[in-house]
Amino acid sequence: MDARPESTPALRSSLLDHPRVRHAFFTRAGGVSSGVYESLNGGVGSNDDPDCVAENRRRMALAIGVDAERFMVPYQIHSADALEVAFPFAIDQRPRCDALVTRARGIGLGVTGADCGIILFADADAGIVGAAHAGWKGALTGVLETTLQKMEELGASRPAIHAVLGPTISKASYEVGPEFVARFIEADGGHAGFFTPSTREGHSMFDLPGFIGMRLRAAGVGAFEDLGVDTYDEVNNVFSYRRSVHRREPDYGRHIAAIALV
Numbered sequence: 001m002d003a004r005p006e007s008t009p010a011l012r013s014s015l016l017d018h019p020r021v022r023h024a025f026f027t028r029a030g031g032v033s034s035g036v037y038e039s040l041n042g043g044v045g046s047n048d049d050p051d052c053v054a055e056n057r058r059r060m061a062l063a064i065g066v067d068a069e070r071f072m073v074p075y076q077i078h079s080a081d082a083l084e085v086a087f088p089f090a091i092d093q094r095p096r097c098d099a100l101v102t103r104a105r106g107i108g109l110g111v112t113g114a115d116c117g118i119i120l121f122a123d124a125d126a127g128i129v130g131a132a133h134a135g136w137k138g139a140l141t142g143v144l145e146t147t148l149q150k151m152e153e154l155g156a157s158r159p160a161i162h163a164v165l166g167p168t169i170s171k172a173s174y175e176v177g178p179e180f181v182a183r184f185i186e187a188d189g190g191h192a193g194f195f196t197p198s199t200r201e202g203h204s205m206f207d208l209p210g211f212i213g214m215r216l217r218a219a220g221v222g223a224f225e226d227l228g229v230d231t232y233d234e235v236n237n238v239f240s241y242r243r244s245v246h247r248r249e250p251d252y253g254r255h256i257a258a259i260a261l262v
Contacts, residue, residue: 008040008063013164015225016259018124022064023259025118025166025227027237031056036249041239042073043112043254044091057256065262066108073110073256074100076133080142082150085109099132099147102261103154110258114239115169115231117212118257121147121221123156129259134212136180140187144215158220165226166257169242171196171207173232178202 008031010024031040032055037048040056054068061071072085075094082099085107089095100109101121109131111118116135122128132138132147148158175198184191194211195204209226216224231240244252 008059010063011166011227011229013120013225013227015162015164015223016120016122016124018122020127020261021122021124021129021259022262023120023122023164023257024060024063025120025164025229025257026060026063026255027167028239028253028255029237030059033253036244036251037253040255041253042110042256043114044073046253047251048253060110060256060258061108064108064258064260066106066260070106071108071110071258072100073112074098074133076112078135078137080138080146082130082132082143082146084150084154098134098138098143099130099150101128101130101147101150101154103128105261108258108260110256112254112256113167113231114241114244114252114254115174117168117208118166118255119144119147119163119212119216120166120257120259121151121161121163122259123151123160124162125160126154126156127261128154128156129261131257131259136206136208136211139208139212139215140184144212145219148219148221159222161221162223162225163216163221164224165209165212167227167229167231167234167238167255168209168212169232169240170209170230171205173230173242174206174208175200175203176206178204180204180206
């Protein structure tokens, strides 16, 4: 099977437009998977046909201008860990972390999501890019700041870094319990502003995109954009773990945010 870059739909941001940078926030369109994974499922951790996932990832790699063997996605563990990628790693040797950065041309970086925040970073002039997976735990414990630190270690300038948040569960769709709220407020009382009461007694709605944006701005990035795509609500566009649970589906797909220096 073949696919030209333009045949694999994706969301993009003008903040990351640069002759040296290719990026994409892939949706669920343009792949070969079927059923609950329809169609561009990039999750090797799903129960989808591995050949379908491999073909989907090949199409993603092609869309950002790299070979499939040079498209790197970590084994995500909801941590604050970020690693530099200087050389490609095998899929069975994926590092256990939640962010990757590189200054190597021709290596694609990707992170998967299905409600959690997926963020792409670039200091295009310095030639340094990154990708981070930030669920509530990673965002709270510092994966965004760690990613920026790793980029700076490679020579990036924090005020020159642009960061874009892809499809993420929205505040209107993210209900949490009192223990969740307490954990955030214990870390910083100012975090209370990211919660509002839900219709269920004792529960709240959490603004994960807003929280991610706050952390990145506080960390000093030069520019930030939230694409504003709610994973839970946009059924035909993106995957959602929470939606799959509420629908009692057997599994769920993962979309990917990807970036490369070319």
